[in-house]
Amino acid sequence: MPIExxxxxxxxxxxxxxxxxxSLLDKLVDLCGRYRLNEExxxxxxxxxxxxxxxxxxxxxxxxxxESEILVKKVNKMxxxxxxxxxxxxxxxxxxxxxxxxxxxxxxxxxxxxxxPGRAASQKRSLTTPEDRQSKKASAGRSPRILFSPSSFSPxxxxxxxxxxxxxxGEVVSSFGAVRGAAWRGAxxxxxxxxxLTAPEDSVTARFKHxxxxxxxxxxxxxxRIEDLAHSLSDHHNIEDFRPVAALAQETVKFLGQIACDxxxxxxxxxxxxxxxxxxxxxxxxxxxxxELKEYSLFPGQVVVLDGINxxxxxxxxxxLYEGVPLPFHKPQKELEEEEVEGLEQQMVLVACGPxxxxxxxxxxxxxxxxxxxxxxxxxxxxLLGPFVDSKHExxxxxxxxxxxxxxxxxxxxxxxxxTRSSGSHLVFVPSLRDIHHDLVYxxxxxxxxxxxxxxxxxxxxxxxxxxxxxxxxxxxxTSTDVLxxxxxxxxNSSLGGSDRFTRILKHxxxxxxxxxxxxxxxxxxxxxxxxxxxxLLPVTPDILIVPSELRYFVKDVLGCVCINPxxxxxxxxxxxxxxxxVQRQKNGETDRQTPCVAAQVVKI
Numbered sequence: 001m002p003i004e005x006x007x008x009x010x011x012x013x014x015x016x017x018x019x020x021x022x023s024l025l026d027k028l029v030d031l032c033g034r035y036r037l038n039e040e041x042x043x044x045x046x047x048x049x050x051x052x053x054x055x056x057x058x059x060x061x062x063x064x065x066x067e068s069e070i071l072v073k074k075v076n077k078m079x080x081x082x083x084x085x086x087x088x089x090x091x092x093x094x095x096x097x098x099x100x101x102x103x104x105x106x107x108x109x110x111x112x113x114x115x116x117p118g119r120a121a122s123q124k125r126s127l128t129t130p131e132d133r134q135s136k137k138a139s140a141g142r143s144p145r146i147l148f149s150p151s152s153f154s155p156x157x158x159x160x161x162x163x164x165x166x167x168x169x170g171e172v173v174s175s176f177g178a179v180r181g182a183a184w185r186g187a188x189x190x191x192x193x194x195x196x197l198t199a200p201e202d203s204v205t206a207r208f209k210h211x212x213x214x215x216x217x218x219x220x221x222x223x224x225r226i227e228d229l230a231h232s233l234s235d236h237h238n239i240e241d242f243r244p245v246a247a248l249a250q251e252t253v254k255f256l257g258q259i260a261c262d263x264x265x266x267x268x269x270x271x272x273x274x275x276x277x278x279x280x281x282x283x284x285x286x287x288x289x290x291x292e293l294k295e296y297s298l299f300p301g302q303v304v305v306l307d308g309i310n311x312x313x314x315x316x317x318x319x320x321l322y323e324g325v326p327l328p329f330h331k332p333q334k335e336l337e338e339e340e341v342e343g344l345e346q347q348m349v350l351v352a353c354g355p356x357x358x359x360x361x362x363x364x365x366x367x368x369x370x371x372x373x374x375x376x377x378x379x380x381x382x383x384l385l386g387p388f389v390d391s392k393h394e395x396x397x398x399x400x401x402x403x404x405x406x407x408x409x410x411x412x413x414x415x416x417x418x419x420t421r422s423s424g425s426h427l428v429f430v431p432s433l434r435d436i437h438h439d440l441v442y443x444x445x446x447x448x449x450x451x452x453x454x455x456x457x458x459x460x461x462x463x464x465x466x467x468x469x470x471x472x473x474x475x476x477x478x479t480s481t482d483v484l485x486x487x488x489x490x491x492x493n494s495s496l497g498g499s500d501r502f503t504r505i506l507k508h509x510x511x512x513x514x515x516x517x518x519x520x521x522x523x524x525x526x527x528x529x530x531x532x533x534x535x536x537l538l539p540v541t542p543d544i545l546i547v548p549s550e551l552r553y554f555v556k557d558v559l560g561c562v563c564i565n566p567x568x569x570x571x572x573x574x575x576x577x578x579x580x581x582x583v584q585r586q587k588n589g590e591t592d593r594q595t596p597c598v599a600a601q602v603v604k605i
Contacts, residue, residue: 003032011043160358162573176555177599186348186379188424197468204464221529226277229303245276245286259302297493301519324511330540350379351579353548355390371419385480386432405437413450432480466515473585477542484549486522506558553602562597
């Protein structure tokens with residue numbers, strides 16, 4: 001199919017990149033034809049290139065660098081017919097020697113990840129991810145509206161000029177459903193019940209030791225996931241038996257396994273492998289030919305069942321891909337608890353995701369603004385996701401703070417708790433892997449370094465990352481990890497109808513029944529797989545799934561679950577967005593399920 005500039009523009013908008021210069025789009029179309037990429041592929045390559053260079057803009061000069069440094073080298077590494085890397089090519093030219101030297105330098109820089117913040121900041125970081133965005137600096141006069149003084153944090157405490165001069169405050173940028181009445185306003189937490197859906201033993205409630213994992217144990221966790229999802233696929237699609245992935249099959253049979261890549265590079269249509277389970281395939285891997293599949297959406301770590309043939313025992317030619325099956329929704333108890341009786345009315349939930357400072361200031365002005373919103377609208381529940389002390393903030397990376405990270409965090413918590421006391425809203429704090437003061441292992445335990453006063457304990461809740469909440473009978477799935485951007489960077493697809501990228505990723509999360517189904521994980525993820533198996537899988541399909549991301553905000557209904565990306569409260573030096581929802585639990589006795597999300601909006605801070 002011909003490459004269209006319009007589709008490239010749509011793909012760019014997914015990453016919040018807009019351009020009105022048709023010549024740039026024409027140049028991208030030309031690059032697609034020259035290097036055999038589709039619209040999504042060229043945008044993914046540009047996005048990765050841009051973020052490894054601190055978010056360079058889309059210009060003619062940058063496209064020339066992009067072509068020479070990325071696309072040309074990529075073609076040199078690919079085979080002429082299959083698109084796979086030519087690992088047998090001898091090292092005999094200058095480009096190959098330069099690549100070898102660069103690989104050795106990256107291995108040396110691996111030691112930086114074990115260094116103290118001061119030492120790590122003094123050296124240039126060699127490996128970055130799409131989430132690593134850096135912003136320019138600016139400064140302005142000091143704002144007097146601060147509940148706690150950050151003057152002890154840093155020698156430079158001037159507020160951000162760009163953030164303070166924004167003109168689109170309160171603008172609604174995405175909507176779902178309709179609001180009854182004219183105003184978004186809650187009841188200040190009256191009659192609200194907030195608790196974990198699962199039992200304490202099934203939730204991360206305390207810290208745990210890390211780096212005691214064995215490869216055998218990790219393999220057992222991954223195999224358990226394959227076997228567990230195999231049962232649901234078998235029951236739903238009436239599958240009676242699976243064949244070993246390496247078994248000879250002249251007729252169409254069914255193969256079970258996990259999608260993997262044949263190298264350390266990014267997954268593509270020519271590098272797909274199917275790793276079988278232990279029971280049927282003893283963990284063997286076999287390449288998969290996707291040429292006969294009209295539609296597919298695959299990512300590393302995805303558990304699938306394929307119809308296909310394997311005439312040589314060395315390659316599966318797939319003809320059909322079976323879709324995963326989501327978990328059932330939570331069914332509330334027939335007898336309502338006394339504290340939930342009032343919860344049948346509409347309740348307002350506010351969702352905000354850090355960072356709560358701009359990249360060029362440590363004054364926490366955005367945090368003060370969201371506190372003002374809470375006091376004004378009096379939401380019943382506020383779900384506040386980290387990072388609260390962002391490890392990617394410039395002053396933190398350069399160790400310019402004069403107090404400890406724990407003290408900064410305690411000041412933030414004090415500002416939130418004391419600043420919203422008059423609103424009565426319940427506060428739910430979710431940690432982030434970017435919180436430099438907290439455990440940096442996924443899944444994360446709740447914050448443990450701040451203790452609210454007796455008067456605030458009833459309305460302040462510290463939960464794990466990820467977690468599943470029961471808010472007055474409505475189930476919320478919550479994660480602060482940017483799983484959308486991680487999976488977007490790895491997913492490959494072929495769709496006749498041009499399905500929406502976000503919808504595909506969200507379906508994978510729900511049907512793979514995991515808050516983080518990607519394997520291997522992103523480079524900046526440290527996962528404890530024993531705890532992952534116990535605490536990071538979906539217990540049910542949530543009524544509402546909160547998945548904040550650097551990607552464009554949205555509210556979508558996917559498989560009956562309302563998914564919201566509220567965006568981040570700040571993006572670099574400018575203001576970001578937050579989300580708000582009206583929810584109402586389904587009354588007992590109603591047989592046909594209706595989404596409890598009455599309305600939702602994403603709003604500019």
